[in-house]
Amino acid sequence: MKIDTRLACTRDKDTIWTLYESALRAHIESIWGWDPVWQRDYFSKAYAAAASYIVELDTKLCGYIQLDIDDTGVYLRMLVLTPTVRSMGIGASLLQEILRCTHQAGRPLHLRVFRVNSAAKRFYEREGWVVEAEDEAFFTMTHPLNEFASMSGSTVALVPESFEVRMNV
Template sequence: MLTKRPATLNDYNFLYALHRAAMKESVARTWGWDEAWQQNYFREKFDPAKREVLQWQGQDVGTLAVREEEDELYVALLSILPEFQGRGWGTAVLQNLIRRAQQTGKLFTLHVLKTNSEAQKLYKRLGLQVVAEEEYKYKMQLASQPTPD
């Protein structure tokens, strides 16, 4: 069973390694991968208070960052190590968050890189649709929810 715990400063190395393992391909297809730039950007933006670490049998396998506001539940980040993908964990995490958004009457939204086709397939399978397009990414939300003005 997948569990969550709050991230700490001690998780920095794991979370950067996860970022590199899970996102390098999509980032490289979008902007190119510059290791020094990625390390610097990650270091500047790293805030463990905004993340949880996903664990399986006590092993760190992923991360989740959710921003919940009065009218919206926004998934800022869901990432699972590639060797642990395909087990239904991302689906289960997202289904729980979707259920929470529905129970509280909030929009369920996220962004996805245009080059991350695997994530897009998952999100569409869960009922999300593209509601806005930016230069490098799509904004998606549950299809059954009204689009905000």
């Protein structure tokens, strides 16, 4: 299986919205309720502010990644895969590659997961992530390798346009 990512473009926004809604709606409804106008606005703001990437399996869309990249770290905003490709090792491979790239650039990687999404939390814990903080809605997680990222002093550039994943799983 060949996995590729590419920087999303304007024409991808509706597709990513569909993936976002199908993956997160039930969780959001159970926590706050689903307000379609508010959700679409929130999604649009996040889409404009973050770097979004289409994930393809053998050239067919199978998900998306969204990263907030700044000078101090990287926040994995979204890692969403279609139900048909979950549990195939794709998410774990993508996560490992994102972690490798961010640490090579000397930046830690963080993420949040809904408290009600126990399957996602278990997935991240299996991949070595630990809870560093929590609130009523989220667990904020970090990876033990993050402590080495900030000490690396690396000057490898990490910019949205240059981040891509190409791998076989």
